Amino acid sequence: MRHIIENKNERKYKLFPLTMTSSAIHIHNLRKSYIVSKRESGVLAALQSLVVRHTEEVPAVDGISFDLAPGEVVGFLGPNGAGKTTTLKMLSGLLHPTAGEVSVLGFVPWKREKAFLRQITLVMGQRNELVWDIPALDSFELNRAIYRVPPADYRSILDELTELLDLGPLLHKPVRNLSLGERMKCEIAAALLHRPQVVFLDEPTIGLDVTMQRRIRKFVAEYNYRFGATVLLTSHYMADVEALCRRVIVIHNGKLLFDGELSSLVQKFTAHKTIVVQLDDIYADLHTYGEVVSRDDGHITLRVPKAETARVTERLLANLPVIDLLVEDPPIEEVIERVFAQGSS
Amino acid sequence: MAGGYPDLFGGGRVNYLRLFGVYFRLSVMGELAYRVNFYVQLFQSLVELTTALTGLAVIFSYTNNLAGWSPNEMLALVGVYFITGGLIGLVIQPSLEQFITSVRDGNLDFTLVKPEDAQFLMSFQVVNIWKLIDIVMGFSVLITALLRLGNKVGAGQAITFGLMLLTGTVIIYSFWLILATLSFWFVRVENILVIFQSMYEAGRWPISLYPGWLRFGLTFIVPVAFATTVPAEALTGRLTGNTLIDAMVVACALLVVSRVFWRIGLRRYSGASA
Amino acid sequence: MKDLVVLYLQQFKTTFASMLQYRASLFIWMIGSVLEPLVYLVVWSTVSVSHGGDVGGYTAAQFAAYFIVLMLVNQVTYTWIMYEYEYRIREGLLSPVLLRPVHPIHADISENISSKLITLPVLFVIAAGLAWFFKPTVAFLPWTILPFIPALVLAFLVRFLVEWTLAQSAFWTTRVSAINQVYFVLVLFLSGQIAPLSLFPRSIQILADLLPFRWMIGFPVELILGRIDPIQALTGLGAQAIWLIISLGLVRIVWRAGIRIYSAVGA
Secondary structure, rough: OOOOOHHHHHOOOOOOOOOOOOOEEEEEEEEEEEEEEEOOOOHHHHHHHHHHHOEEEEEEEEEEEEOOOOOOOOEOOOOOOOOHHHHHHHOOOOOOOOOEEEEEOOOOOHHHHHHOOOOEEEOOOOOOOOOOOHHHHHHHHHHHHHHHHOHHHHHHHHHHHHHOOOOHOOOOOOOHHHOOHHHHHHHHHHHOOOOOOOEEEEEEOOOOOHHHHHHHHHHHHHHHHHHHHEEEEEEOOOOHHHHHHHHHEEOOOOEEEEEEEEEHHHHHHHHEEEEEEEEEOOOOOOOOOOEEEEEEOOEEEEEEEEHHHHHHHHHHHHHHEEEEEEOOOOOOOHHHHHHHHHHHH | OOOOOOOOOHHHHHHHHHHHHHHHHHHHHHHHHHHHHHHHHHHHHHHHHHHHHHHHHHOOEEEEOOOOOOHHHHHHHHHHHHHHHHHHHHHHHHHHHHHHHHHHOOOOOHHHHOOOHHHHHHOOOOOOOHHHHHHHHHHHHHHHHHHHHHOOOOOOHHHHHHHHHHHHHHHHHHHHHHHHEEEEEHHHHHHHHHHHHHHHHHHHHHHHHHOHHHHHHHHHHHOOOOOHHHHHHOOOOOOHHHHHHHHHHHHHHHHHHHHHHHHHHHHHHOOOOO | HHHHHHHHHHHHHHHHHHHHHHHHHHHHHHHHHHHHHHHHHHHHHHHHHOOOEOOOOOOOOHHHHHHHHHHHHHHHHOHHHOOOOOOOHHOOOOOOOOOOOOHHHHHHHHHHHHHHHHHHHHHHHHHHHHHHOOOOOOOHHHHHHHHHHHHHHHHHHHHHHHHHHHHHHHHHHOOOHHHHHHHHHHHHHHHOOOHHHOOOOHHHHHHHHHHEEEEHHHHHHHHHOOOHHHHHHHHHHHHHHHHHHHHHHHHHHHHHHHHHHHHHHOO
16 A cells, blocks of 8 residues: 655645535435346346346435535545436436435526526536547537627636636647547536536546646636636545545445545544654564554554554654654545445445 | 526527537538548449449339339439438438437436537537538439429429428438437437438338338338428429328427427436336 | 357357347347338339239249348348447457457357347248238249258358458458448349349349359349259359358458557557
8 A cells, every 4th residue: 555645734725715605506315216127147037038127226326415505615525336426417407316305506407497507517537528520629619609608708718717727739639639638628628618606527537647637626726716616526536635625525325424524534534543654774573563554665654543653653763763753644545445344334 | 706698699599500500610620621531422422323323224124114103203213312311411310320329428418418408409419511412412313304304393393392302301300319319218229320221212212112001101100201202202293282281290290209209218318207 | 169169159148148138229120121122022013013014034923022032031141240340440349359269250150140049030920921911922842942051051151251351341441331332232233132133134143143242142042932943053052162261261361461450550
């Protein structure tokens, strides 16, 4: 397991200040079940399935509730199949809920009223909306016509997005000639030309290199700060959430496991702390001090129970030639894994 | 602050026209990058035409009358066949094929999240401009046939022809839409293309040729008759008032039915309870 | 050889199960294979009626017999493999197939036959219905059953191998549809689909004999309808055998060349 020692304070971006107005997004006891046909393997079962259909009801989202204030940036975390994308689809009107309340900007999403659709946008990672053979700028024309963006507003939003996303040289190249990251930036720009108030991002950084991921995170924060858009972001990557979200919602097996500040998530779900020691003697045996997680050129990572942290630190400093020592919360990936593990039991 | 934009340009119809203009422009721009496609389409259309004409030649080497249609009247029918085929291949077919793909790969979601009618967006999103070759070729064949027939085509006939061409296209569009809507229920619906092609092939022959049940099938189940035979009848003086009315009634009815079916399909896709 | 049998049995189980899943589209495709011969049946029946009851040795009822049998034989021998390969190469689905230690053609044949096991029963019912309506007449000669079986099998193999070879053109060009179109036109005219070959001028008939198309469809049909004598039947089988050997060779050559191109360009 890799362990990164980093300065905790550099991560957060400046975000839109929240006010005590009514929710931008409100869901209550939201439920979505799918009816799925069951089938055994083998030829006999295949023939049987012609006559008899066995079905079962699978809950993708199983009674979740939360509210988002206007301008909030919230991270929506969960493993594959947890119900994140299903929830996003219900919020954007693509799916009808099986039960429960859902309202976005005061609209009922699945009614798909035009006034509602004009104020939201959905960006899906690794999915392309731009026309392949022509420059992105020309594809933008389509969204411009569909969303009826007035010429002056179009020019100004385009300039802002170009500046924020470094789009300059990219806009005139055919989309097929762009790299994955460049394409993603153009897709995001296309999705924001109509200045939506609510932005749904479904794994926007998936498959992108680290630099591009950071770029897009920064952009989302700046967009939120400048336009006060409410952002609901799903991701696998902790870094996305750490950088952007004050608040995280964790979903697993269709149920909410956690809804609150990221720091309290860490507090609630860790029973351990991580100690990283840099020693003169790189072959030292530390197993009596705690669980040795890794050794990386002179840095030994130990996992110790929270209560023991002070004592173990003392002993290390007293008994060994310590060059450097750092006490930390375990990596958030580990925390989340524990949250999921707890959730599925 | 953010908030979306209210109706501009009076909204409604004008925006649909504008949208189609954008789709057309984007398709042209995209296609111009592949100019070789012009030659490929020209080649394919010529091969198709040769096939049709050769088939006719073989048949008319044994007779000079096919269910009452003379060789030149059959030629006119072939012309109409290519014109309507071209109209279908220009917008209807490529757009709905793209739609079928987008149901499967999930890109349909992008369209559904837009504040414009999804049926319109899906039906006009792709324009295959090279199909204009078929339309031009069809008109050439048609005009040749009419000249050889020595028919004087009056304004009335021309207008009826245009009207029947329009109703035929609308009928085929609605039919295509119904087939495409099936992709909300069945996965591998792109095979529909092959089926339509062979069904449409039956339209190269006058429907009076076919036995009653097949004639019924080719008029009301897969409405090929309205696309080819009926407009051709308008120009060869065979069109009856009844058929004219029938065509327009069927066009309106199918437009409504396909729209209703589309909406049912959308509701299914979004998991609305029946 | 035994391994091959085991392989095919296993292939069949998997492809049959998956073809059952796609039965809807299989039946939709079948409509096309019914309609084309039906259209020509009607056209030629009409021509024969207006020609004094007989065209080139075929009455309307005999045309009915010809096209109904043609419909069935065509269903037995047809493939869609050209579309399949174009799709696979375009979508990059070929790589996993290439990684297997068996030639992909076996899976393709298995898939083809599995789908026909599902559609043929239905097609027989449709043929029966058409026969009831069009009242075909056949001068059936019992001895023709003997050469008919191998003729049908050879027809299937020749057609499959030729079209499989053609399908590999997707390695070299994206214009597969243009190539397919020319091919289909040739098949249409030269295999007896648009009209019995005896209705064509002598020069065309010779061409049809030299090319494989007649041996893919027309020959078994003419055979079972009692339209050719035993000597012609034997030479016909011989022609099929020759084309089988030729097409096997083509398959090998084209496949090897195709792989080289594919791996050079990168999967």
